[in-house]
Amino acid sequence: xxxxxxxxxxxxxxxxxxxxxxxxxxxxxxxxxxxxxxxxxxxxxxxxxxxxxxxxxxxxxxxxxxxxxxxxxxxxxxxxxxxxxxxxxxxxxxxxxxxxxxxxxxxxxxxxxxxxxxxxxxxxxxxxxxxxxxxxxxxxxxxxxxxxxxxxxxxxxxxxxxxxxxxxxxxxxxxxxxxxxxxxxxxxxxxxxxxxxxxxxxxxxxxxxxxxxxxxxxxxxxxxxxxxxxxxxxxxxxxxxxxxxxxxxxxxxxxxxxxxxxxxxxxxxxxxxxxxxxxxxxxxxxxxxxxxxxxxxxxxxxxxxxxxxxxxxxxxxxxxxxxxxxxxxxxxxxxxxxxxxxxxxxxxxxxxxxxxxxxxxxxxxxxxxxxxxxxxxxxxxxxxxxxxxxxxxxxxxxxxxxxxxxxxxxxxxxxxxxxxxxxxxxxxxxxxxxxxxxxxxxxxxxxxxxxxxxxxxxxxxxxxxxxxxxxxxxxxxxxxxxxxxxxxxxxxxxxxxxxxxxxxxxxxxxxxxxxxxxxxxxxxxxxxxxxxxxxxxxxxxxxxxxxxxxxxxxxxxxxxxxxxxxxxxxxxxxxxxxxxxxxxxxxxxxxxxxxxxxxxxxxxxxxxxxxxxxxxxxxxxxxxxxxxxxxxxxxxxxxxxxxxxxxxxxxxxxxxxxxxxxxxxxxxxxxxxxxxxxxxxxxxxxxxxxxxxxxxxxxxxxxxxxxxxxxxxxxxxxxxxxxxxxxxxxxxxxxxxxxxxxxxxxxxxxxxxxxxxxxxxxxxxxxxxxxxxxxxxxxxxxx
DNA sequence: GAGCACTGC
Numbered sequence: 001x002x003x004x005x006x007x008x009x010x011x012x013x014x015x016x017x018x019x020x021x022x023x024x025x026x027x028x029x030x031x032x033x034x035x036x037x038x039x040x041x042x043x044x045x046x047x048x049x050x051x052x053x054x055x056x057x058x059x060x061x062x063x064x065x066x067x068x069x070x071x072x073x074x075x076x077x078x079x080x081x082x083x084x085x086x087x088x089x090x091x092x093x094x095x096x097x098x099x100x101x102x103x104x105x106x107x108x109x110x111x112x113x114x115x116x117x118x119x120x121x122x123x124x125x126x127x128x129x130x131x132x133x134x135x136x137x138x139x140x141x142x143x144x145x146x147x148x149x150x151x152x153x154x155x156x157x158x159x160x161x162x163x164x165x166x167x168x169x170x171x172x173x174x175x176x177x178x179x180x181x182x183x184x185x186x187x188x189x190x191x192x193x194x195x196x197x198x199x200x201x202x203x204x205x206x207x208x209x210x211x212x213x214x215x216x217x218x219x220x221x222x223x224x225x226x227x228x229x230x231x232x233x234x235x236x237x238x239x240x241x242x243x244x245x246x247x248x249x250x251x252x253x254x255x256x257x258x259x260x261x262x263x264x265x266x267x268x269x270x271x272x273x274x275x276x277x278x279x280x281x282x283x284x285x286x287x288x289x290x291x292x293x294x295x296x297x298x299x300x301x302x303x304x305x306x307x308x309x310x311x312x313x314x315x316x317x318x319x320x321x322x323x324x325x326x327x328x329x330x331x332x333x334x335x336x337x338x339x340x341x342x343x344x345x346x347x348x349x350x351x352x353x354x355x356x357x358x359x360x361x362x363x364x365x366x367x368x369x370x371x372x373x374x375x376x377x378x379x380x381x382x383x384x385x386x387x388x389x390x391x392x393x394x395x396x397x398x399x400x401x402x403x404x405x406x407x408x409x410x411x412x413x414x415x416x417x418x419x420x421x422x423x424x425x426x427x428x429x430x431x432x433x434x435x436x437x438x439x440x441x442x443x444x445x446x447x448x449x450x451x452x453x454x455x456x457x458x459x460x461x462x463x464x465x466x467x468x469x470x471x472x473x474x475x476x477x478x479x480x481x482x483x484x485x486x487x488x489x490x491x492x493x494x495x496x497x498x499x500x501x502x503x504x505x506x507x508x509x510x511x512x513x514x515x516x517x518x519x520x521x522x523x524x525x526x527x528x529x530x531x532x533x534x535x536x537x538x539x540x541x542x543x544x545x546x547x548x549x550x551x552x553x554x555x556x557x558x559x560x561x562x563x564x565x566x567x568x569x570x571x572x573x574x575x576x577x578x579x580x581x582x583x584x585x586x587x588x589x590x591x592x593x594x595x596x597x598x599x600x601x602x603x604x605x606x607x608x609x610x611x612x613x614x615x616x617x618x619x620x621x622x623x624x625x626x627x628x629x630x631x632x633x634x635x636x637x638x639x640x641x642x643x644x645x646x647x648x649x650x651x652x653x654x655x656x657x658x659x660x661x662x663x664x665x666x667x668x669x670x671x672x673x674x675x676x677x678x679x680x681x682x683x684x685x686x687x688x689x690x691x692x693x694x695x696x697x698x699x700x701x702x703x704x705x706x707x708x709x710x711x712x713x714x715x716x717x718x719x720x721x722x723x724x725x726x727x728x729x730x731x732x733x734x735x736x737x738x739x740x741x742x743x744x745x746x747x748x749x750x751x752x753x754x755x756x757x758x759x760x761x762x763x764x765x766x767x768x769x770x771x772x773x774x775x776x777x778x779x780x781x782x783x
Numbered sequence: 784g785a786g787c788a789c790t791g792c
Contacts (some may be wrong), residue, residue, distance in 0.1 A: 058788095126785065161789065161790075162788095162789065162790080163789090163790080203790095203791095204790075204791055204792080207792090215787050219789095219790065219791075220790075220791095221790050221791040222790090222791070222792085224791080225791065225792060226792090229792090246789085248789070248790075249790090250789095250790065250791085369787070370786070370787065371785095371786065371787090372785080372786080401786095401787080401788095402786095402787075402788060402789090403786070428787055428788075429788055430787080430788060430789095432788085433789085434789075449788090450786090450787035450788090451787065451788095451790090452787070463786075463787070465787085507789090515791090523791075551792090570792080571791090571792095572790085572791035572792075573791080575791075602792095606786065607786075611785070611786070657791070672791095675791095678792085679792070730786060740784090740785070740786090741784035741785050742784090742785060742786075746784075746785095747784090759786090761786075762785080765785085767786090
């Protein structure tokens, strides 16, 4: 047994190998100053105004003056495109537009509940951008001794949890207002756009913000990113948070920062308030409303006086949706065998209910927990379907889950070929939020979903099927009423439904908050425990994250952010990966290009290697895959895969097909790779390499060792040693782990392993595993 | 011998 192992913590110290890390001082720190105040030199807006040599004329700094923009090409569009007028007028929201405008003229925060189909995402920004408070103003802002004039406001930001939503909504709204959506298509370096437009969007890898943009759709993460450079959001007059009920970590952080801005003294915005519209599709908004109303509940953000806080008004508005009624049917008794019950129900619906009516097709959408269950049910339905009487309509099954290829996913959205056929879509939670399947009038809800949860005490995640929340059950049922009256069959009793939680646990309470804490620290939040959050994570999660960040070198002994921590923030990856990238740039390792390839691959989505089910499939790809696999483990295998993929010049689609590699993820990996390469080059960590394709040279064993040591700099805690009984025992917690079957190291015994993921499903699984030497762990930790 | 869904200058 090795002694390089974490000793049981006494609560105040953590010991790994020879290194002892004290927890003291992490959680007792008092807030230094007002947390929302960033250092003046971090403010690029002010810097920008300086370098442009803005004349500092003496204007009243409290109210500011409206900046008149000559944009005559836009003025004729202000009424919007008449082509869409009738459709817009028919939306439930249309008659409430005056209410919305009236509320925001006096209040800073509007909480808007709008069910699916109310049109809130497209209409609310259009109702607001011509408001007087939405004009850009020039104001004087104090910067140390002197003051400078800057522009504040003018744009409305509207956030979305997903990239596709942000871009498609932007396209839709730009058509409605009648201005083109142009601009830099791919980051920087593009030519000046020729057209002005009112609508733009900004998501990772894709930015279109025409000059004159007043309405800008962004992902939540993108707005957080903008806040690092523009902490007061001076570009914007209003921020609209859409789909807040999904409660991503990003939206929770954004809400905290927004609360600080609206309840602070507004000096950073030259006295100009930021309006906030919170939009939710579920009615459960009491806690959210309370969060934005309550500005003195012990957080350090309400500013020097309560005067500012008392002016912050919050009003709530509810808009009915445009849904058809949905009949909800519970089972009278609990269902012991979900798969069997579901198949029976599908055929009952199929034989009793018409194939279509005046509203259109009447297809079935069933919510299941995962790929395996979906494939099992698909087999059962297909078996039974072949025995159907010839006079009955046919039945065709379409699986729908994230790992499916684009083409296979799209099949589920197309009308089924052959008129006399009913479509049955078997989906995971993907159909609850991310995609809409058209034609659905029957929903079957198994009442469960797989959720990933982080266990801070164990330092591991679990992925297990759990009962959904009421809000999810309602959301799922609603999928039956988009196109006509529908029915939802719940495979659980009414009593069971009543026992469900009202809302799902927000992500911030069930995930590793490492990135979230580092984001706060980088934004100048010293006392992370007093940062306003709708659902603050437990002390143990915060403590674990702080210690982990300390081990990564992102935080000092006094828990303040280090230079390394700031550099880590540059990369759109989790802190451990960011640490690996920084290590790889050091001269002793010198393997930045390789680690970029590997991290691009890993962070592009689920595993790039598709799961092979049948023996035939395995045989068909075995020869091809063999040249990718490396004895050192998965990290080197990813590297080889990426290198061979980029060396492939003829047909990359086919290359992926032959090897059963997820082409979509590979394309995403290439985007990430390009982005990381540009970031590293800009930071002076390396020179930009020659463009692809480059000839493939296998990585030498010596280089492989350096790469693995680099990864240890980020993943020293995720290591395990081979025990005498041939099991692997983790160095951090003395748990027994198994190498996941998807790893190239599965079934092999090596003296020590490093893994990038640690997930409990059916067992404690180490995933993305590499073979290492035990001595490397201490070696790397003591650097 | 096995994988819910997203995101990021």
